[in-house]
Amino acid sequence: MSGIEETRLRRAFLEESEELSQKLGESLMALEADRANALLVNEVFRLTHSLKSESALMGFGTLSELAHRMEDVLGCARDGSLSLGKPVMDSLFAGADLIAEMMAAIAKGGSDADFKTGDVLQGLSEARGNGHDRPPAPSHAAPAQGGQPNEALPGITATVEAAPITLGAFEKLQLAEARDRGEDLLRLTVSVDEGEPMKFPRAYLVFSNLEAVSNVVKVVPPMEGETAEDSVYGRTTILLTSGSEEEVRRAASRVDQIAEVKVERCRFEAFLSAAAVDAFIVPVPGLWTAGAFAGGGPETATTSAGQDEQARRSESPEARRTGPVEKTSIRVDTRKLDDLWSLIAELVLHKSHIARLSEDIGRGKDVHTVREELVESFDSLDKISSGMQQTMMDTRMIPISVIFSKFPRLVRDLSRKLGKPVDLLLSGEDTEIDRSIVEALSDPLTHIIRNSLDHGIEFPEERVRRGKNEKGRVSVTARRQGGTIVIELEDDGRGIDAESIRRKAVGMGVSGAESFTEAQLLDLVFLPGFSTKEVVTDVSGRGVGMDVVATRIRGDLKGDVVLRTEPNRGTRVTLLLPLTLTIVNALLVRGDVQLYALPLTDVDSTAKLVSAEIRGEEGHESALWMEEEIPVYSLGALFGSGRRRTDEYFAAVLRHGDRKAYLVVDELIEEREVVIKPVDDLLNSQKMFSGVSVLENGKLVFILDTSFIRREHF
Amino acid sequence: MRKRYVSFSLAGGRYCIPVDQVLQILRLEDLIEIPKPPPYVEGVINLRGDIIPVVSLRTRLDIAGGEPAGRGAPDQRKRRVVITRVGGKPYGLDVDEVREIVEIEEGGISTDATTMFGVRADFLLGIAQREEGVYMVLDLPRVLGTSREIPGALAGQ
Numbered sequence: 008m009s010g011i012e013e014t015r016l017r018r019a020f021l022e023e024s025e026e027l028s029q030k031l032g033e034s035l036m037a038l039e040a041d042r043a044n045a046l047l048v049n050e051v052f053r054l055t056h057s058l059k060s061e062s063a064l065m066g067f068g069t070l071s072e073l074a075h076r077m078e079d080v081l082g083c084a085r086d087g088s089l090s091l092g093k094p095v096m097d098s099l100f101a102g103a104d105l106i107a108e109m110m111a112a113i114a115k116g117g118s119d120a121d122f123k124t125g126d127v128l129q130g131l132s133e134a135r136g137n138g139h140d141r142p143p144a145p146s147h148a149a150p151a152q153g154g155q156p157n158e159a160l161p162g163i164t165a166t167v168e169a170a171p172i173t174l175g176a177f178e179k180l181q182l183a184e185a186r187d188r189g190e191d192l193l194r195l196t197v198s199v200d201e202g203e204p205m206k207f208p209r210a211y212l213v214f215s216n217l218e219a220v221s222n223v224v225k226v227v228p229p230m231e232g233e234t235a236e237d238s239v240y241g242r243t244t245i246l247l248t249s250g251s252e253e254e255v256r257r258a259a260s261r262v263d264q265i266a267e268v269k270v271e272r273c274r275f276e277a278f279l280s281a282a283a284v285d286a287f288i289v290p291v292p293g294l295w296t297a298g299a300f301a302g303g304g305p306e307t308a309t310t311s312a313g314q315d316e317q318a319r320r321s322e323s324p325e326a327r328r329t330g331p332v333e334k335t336s337i338r339v340d341t342r343k344l345d346d347l348w349s350l351i352a353e354l355v356l357h358k359s360h361i362a363r364l365s366e367d368i369g370r371g372k373d374v375h376t377v378r379e380e381l382v383e384s385f386d387s388l389d390k391i392s393s394g395m396q397q398t399m400m401d402t403r404m405i406p407i408s409v410i411f412s413k414f415p416r417l418v419r420d421l422s423r424k425l426g427k428p429v430d431l432l433l434s435g436e437d438t439e440i441d442r443s444i445v446e447a448l449s450d451p452l453t454h455i456i457r458n459s460l461d462h463g464i465e466f467p468e469e470r471v472r473r474g475k476n477e478k479g480r481v482s483v484t485a486r487r488q489g490g491t492i493v494i495e496l497e498d499d500g501r502g503i504d505a506e507s508i509r510r511k512a513v514g515m516g517v518s519g520a521e522s523f524t525e526a527q528l529l530d531l532v533f534l535p536g537f538s539t540k541e542v543v544t545d546v547s548g549r550g551v552g553m554d555v556v557a558t559r560i561r562g563d564l565k566g567d568v569v570l571r572t573e574p575n576r577g578t579r580v581t582l583l584l585p586l587t588l589t590i591v592n593a594l595l596v597r598g599d600v601q602l603y604a605l606p607l608t609d610v611d612s613t614a615k616l617v618s619a620e621i622r623g624e625e626g627h628e629s630a631l632w633m634e635e636e637i638p639v640y641s642l643g644a645l646f647g648s649g650r651r652r653t654d655e656y657f658a659a660v661l662r663h664g665d666r667k668a669y670l671v672v673d674e675l676i677e678e679r680e681v682v683i684k685p686v687d688d689l690l691n692s693q694k695m696f697s698g699v700s701v702l703e704n705g706k707l708v709f710i711l712d713t714s715f716i717r718r719e720h721f
Numbered sequence: 722m723r724k725r726y727v728s729f730s731l732a733g734g735r736y737c738i739p740v741d742q743v744l745q746i747l748r749l750e751d752l753i754e755i756p757k758p759p760p761y762v763e764g765v766i767n768l769r770g771d772i773i774p775v776v777s778l779r780t781r782l783d784i785a786g787g788e789p790a791g792r793g794a795p796d797q798r799k800r801r802v803v804i805t806r807v808g809g810k811p812y813g814l815d816v817d818e819v820r821e822i823v824e825i826e827e828g829g830i831s832t833d834a835t836t837m838f839g840v841r842a843d844f845l846l847g848i849a850q851r852e853e854g855v856y857m858v859l860d861l862p863r864v865l866g867t868s869r870e871i872p873g874a875l876a877g878q
């Protein structure tokens with residue numbers, strides 16, 4: 008196998024198997040709640056089986072063996088010879104955890120062989136031995152390497168005779184281009200040996216060989232993304248275009264255990280003309296749209312959009328290079344791509360329109376008429392470009408369930424470990440959020456939930472004593488509110504006593520703590536010095552590391568986190584996050600000649616300040632805002648030559664957490680969207696900016712990071 | 722092994738950097754001033770949507786005062802910005818004049834006597850002697866403070 012092929016296979020394996028591994032965890036959770044559910048047993052069985060096959064193909068023997076042994080246990084459960092008691096479930100959970108760890112290690116370039124599986128394998132085999140309701144069937148006593156009885160599973164093994172080929176808009180375009188290049192269109196039907204226990208790997212090898220010598224347009228069943236049950240790959244249909252039929256035949260026949268490869272030449276028109284295409288597709292009522300770019304059913308396909316999210320983040324190149332296999336492909340709903348495609352079609356239309364207009368001018372056509380048409384065309388282009396921007400943004404959005412789905416398991420394990428029974432309520436899992444934010448959100452959310460169980464929720468006896476339900480309750484909800492995602496994590500635990508925080512703060516010498524409002528006191532929990540264990544444990548309620556949460560949410564994600572609590576009633580942590588990190592709604596302001604953007608999430612309101620209202624000496628000024636004394640900064644003083652002296656000032660009221668401040672500006676310009684570009688550290692030595700943006704007129708706008716309010720204050 | 726270097730002049734002195742660190746050479750136009758820059762950052766240029774800081778090598782290397790007699794003042798028509806890529810990020814270097822590509826033997830860069838040229842020695846990879854004169858070979862990661870050996874080299878400025 009060539010290096011490139013191996014890398015590709017490895018990447019495909021990782022992409023597949025990470026998902027399988029995640030689903031395995033989820034399905035086990037579901038199975039634990041509903042152990043008699045035969046469908047779930049089947050599902051878990053199928054997942055372990057797929058993991059076994061895929062890892063075996065890649066030579067990950069330790070991982071494969073573990074999956075194999077889990078599959079054995081599940082096989083017994085499925086045929087009714089084993090009941091799913093607690094020890095069996097625990098051993099399966101342990102196995103699933105270990106698989107997830109191995110996957111993580113492999114993704115980082117490590118090996119599954121570094122893991123000790125002895126204990127888990129022992130647990131699995133004991134579970135199988137003890138849980139037997141009746142003696143094991145002989146076939147399970149000595150499981151044959153590879154060969155598994157799943158081919159006999161009812162309902163999921165129906166092999167498709169002649170797989171219908173559905174082509175999306177992009178694939179049709181590929182075909183049209185290949186036709187124009189004069190290539191041949193070939194349909195290959197690949198049959199794997201009946202006796203071959205693992206069909207997918209064989210078919211995949213053929214596919215992979217073909218990709219190297221031709222342009223594979225479509226594979227049914229799919230080789231990437233949502234793959235089907237292994238046995239379905241007994242027959243695979245591959246549609247490809249190539250300059251050399253001979254080369255294709257050779258490439259396809261280089262794989263063992265392939266019974267037959269049938270190669271047929273096809274006419275491009277059969278796939279390209281709208282009428283004929285219908286013959287190949289399975290119509291889905293109500294989901295088809297007419298038109299040149301119609302295509303793509305309701306399925307979700309895997310699309311390599313080549314999005315390197317890592318690169319967008321400010322990580323150093325060294326940090327990015329930690330793993331040899333980077334995740335650079337993303338899953339995108341094909342409907343989003345179809346939307347984008349139709350926008351591109353419109354764009355092309357307008358391009359030729361403008362070209363024609365310029366010819367018109369050359370031919371001496373009336374300038375005013377041309378001008379009107381130009382203005383019209385521009386308006387359309389404007390709509391198209393914002394539509395494309397929106398659609399591209401949409402492709403970056405994924406449902407937050409990706410993270411939420413890990414919580415049931417987290418809460419289950421913690422609740423057992425701590426001896427605190429807890430109900431977890433999740434809602435709003437389908438709320439969509441930028442995928443780069445999702446990745447960064449997992450740790451802080453996990454941390455907050457851990458804290459809730461660790462420190463918030465009381466032990467059952469104590470809860471009963473306080474007149475509460477013996478079982479604790481933790482709820483996690485997500486919802487979209489305008490341009491902001493709101494995530495609330497709430498528990499009905501003991502809450503936090505704000506006054507004890509005040510005592511602690513005064514003791515630590517936090518200036519002004521004596522007169523802090525409750526909100527200000529609670530915000531102290533997010534300060535580094537404050538959330539150390541010693542301090543917080545006797546303050547009661549909140550655990551270690553809330554400062555890390557705050558840094559991630561407020562710093563990295565440009566969001567906000569607010570804590571509310573009521574002693575004996577519980578605690579609520581609210582996260583406010585921008586929909587995306589690349590575009591921000593901002594208030595544009597001017598200081599001297601320079602433009603600045605203040606993210607609207609950080610702007611409470613705008614105000615007019617009369618100079619007589621400003622108290623204190625320069626550098627330490629303050630003014631009243633809603634009966635609260637808040638500091639007054641000015642753009643001029645922060646970045647320029649100082650503030651101009653006038654009687655009246657325009658100011659934005661900034662908020663960062665619970666802190667507010669006036670920011671005096673020379674001009675309040677407008678609210679608008681700006682596209683954020685990273686700002687080099689050289690330009691940002693004071694860490695005052697979260698990015699820069701370039702306006703249409705080429706003017707540079709610095710996006711202000713309002714966290715300086717907090718820094719200056721302490 | 723000979724390596725290729727882009728040579729340029731600054732206040733009459735000859736400097737060079739490896740050719741593979743250079744992305745592009747531009748006229749110094751449309752420099753955008755920025756608020757509160759470090760002293761050696763002159764501003765930024767907008768190169769096809771990328772915001773690139775422009776560094777004054779004179780200030781950074783502290784050679785503004787050390788001009789050989791009568792040759793210090795740059796000719797504005799010859800002034801250029803050399804766009805370099807260091808640590809994966811682009812930076813512009815404001816130089817008096819871009820001269821030529823020179824080839825230097827790998828062993829031809831001497832690390833002796835680097836303190837004799839009025840430039841901070843830790844900013845130099847070394848000195849290369851050629852027929853037409855002496856070239857100072859710049860250690861760009863250090864000059865731009867992206868070198869890992871001197872973390873925060875720019876922070877205190």
